[in-house]
Every structure is written in C-alpha cells, then in structure tokens.
Amino acid sequence: MSHVISKNIRLWAKDVKEATVLQRDDQGRPHTVGYRASALGRSTHYTLEYDYSKAPNVLSWHLVDGDIMRSIRGAYTLKEDGAGTRVSYDLAVELVIPLPGFVKRRAEMRILSTLKELKARAES
Incomplete structure (x- = not known):
C-alpha cells in the first residue's frame, strides 16, 4: 500500500497533480507526504501523515x-475475502469554509470516481 502512496497515486487519483514524500519511517515507507491537487475548481496544497501501526490490514x-x-482523517482497511482482498475506505474531512450541498455532492462523486480508479488499478 505504501508504494501506491509514494509512486503510483497519480495513476489512479487524477486530481492529485503532485505527491512529494517529505519524511519516511524507519522501514522506508512514506510517513509525511505533501500533495498538490485540484479540488472544487482550484488548486489546493495539503500534507498528510500516515500511520502504519496496524499494517498490513489498515x-x-x-x-x-x-x-x-x-x-x-482517513483509512484503508484491507480484508481477505477468499477470492481477493476487500478494501474499505473511511474519510472525514472538515473544510475551513462550509460548502453548499450541491458542491458537497460533487466532491463526493469525485471521491467515488477516484476509488473506482484505484480499484481498476489494483485489479490490472
């Protein structure tokens, strides 16, 4: 999963324009990553810190x-299901300014589309 974050995210998350590993953990996995992405018609910058304490399942x-x-706050949870692996995605986002309902729905649709891109990438 860490390889997807650091090397391949732009292959399945089309809104991510740049991902830069700022810090790695003692196993060489991305720990702190800076992103530049398109969001709601504008460019945004953010930095995420990853937690591998429940790896490889979360x-x-x-x-x-x-x-x-x-x-x-977000997480991918991986669970073997016999024929493959089921991935659950949890995400909670709080923006600096509130968004109208139609803009929130558009953002939700973009997230679902990105998850479909991840699924297609994982199955290829």
Whole structure:
C-alpha cells in the first residue's frame, strides 16, 4: 500500500497533480507526504501523515497542514475475502469554509470516481 502512496497515486487519483514524500519511517515507507491537487475548481496544497501501526490490514492518515482543510482523517482497511482482498475506505474531512450541498455532492462523486480508479488499478 505504501508504494501506491509514494509512486503510483497519480495513476489512479487524477486530481492529485503532485505527491512529494517529505519524511519516511524507519522501514522506508512514506510517513509525511505533501500533495498538490485540484479540488472544487482550484488548486489546493495539503500534507498528510500516515500511520502504519496496524499494517498490513489498515493504513490510516491525518492532516498535518492544509490550505482549505481544517482536518482530514482517513483509512484503508484491507480484508481477505477468499477470492481477493476487500478494501474499505473511511474519510472525514472538515473544510475551513462550509460548502453548499450541491458542491458537497460533487466532491463526493469525485471521491467515488477516484476509488473506482484505484480499484481498476489494483485489479490490472
């Protein structure tokens, strides 16, 4: 999973324009990563810190710094299901300014599209 973060994220997360590993943990995995992405029609910058303490089943992250986000907490949870691996995605985002409902729905649709891109990448 850490390889997807540091090397391949732009292959499946089309809104991510740049990902820079700022710090690695003692196993060489990305620990702190800076991102530049398109969000809601503008460019945004944010830094996430990754937590591998429950690896290999869970990869979680939280916001260290961001220009339009007050907080982000998320996680991928991987579970074997016989024929493959089921991935669950949890995400909570708090923005600096509130968004109208139609803008939130558009953002939700973009996140779902990105998850479909990740699924296609994982299955290829």
